[in-house]
Amino acid sequence: MQYHSYWHQYTDHHHIGHRLNWLRAVHASMQPHLGTGGYTNGMDPELTDWPTAYHGDNYPRMQHVKAAFGPGELFTFPQAVSPRPAGQ
Known part of the structure; x- marks a missing residue:
């Protein structure tokens, strides 16, 4: 499973922070069900x-x-x- 959120160089930093927090929360909530593995072609710098x-x-x-x-x-x-x- 992959989680995505996109933005560009002009996106407000506050909005980026909200998106990153959302991604982290979804990942944390799914981890008990899916484990700690990762998808090689979707590198996660926080993994x-x-x-x-x-x-x-x-x-x-x-x-x-x-x-x-x-x-x-x-x-x-x-x-x-x-x-x-x-x-x-």
């Missing part, structure tokens, strides 16, 4: 422990793949899989 939420037990394996095929980290962003050298 704690995002490697587990997005990838579960697969995260270390994904790190090995990234180290093998993307060691220069051409594709990176704040919640991107970080490469893990072989043998670790």
Whole structure:
């Protein structure tokens, strides 16, 4: 499940605050029913422990793949899989 609210650069900051509070409240109210996982293609900058939420037990394996095929980290962003050298 994803929760969305949209605004643009001219949206009043007070209004943005209300939207963010609404998103947080909906997320908190649904968490007991849906768990703590997350949707990888809908990154949530406030998600704690995002490697587990997005990838579960697969995260270390994904790190090995990234180290093998993307060691220069051409594709990176704040919640991107970080490469893990072989043998670790």
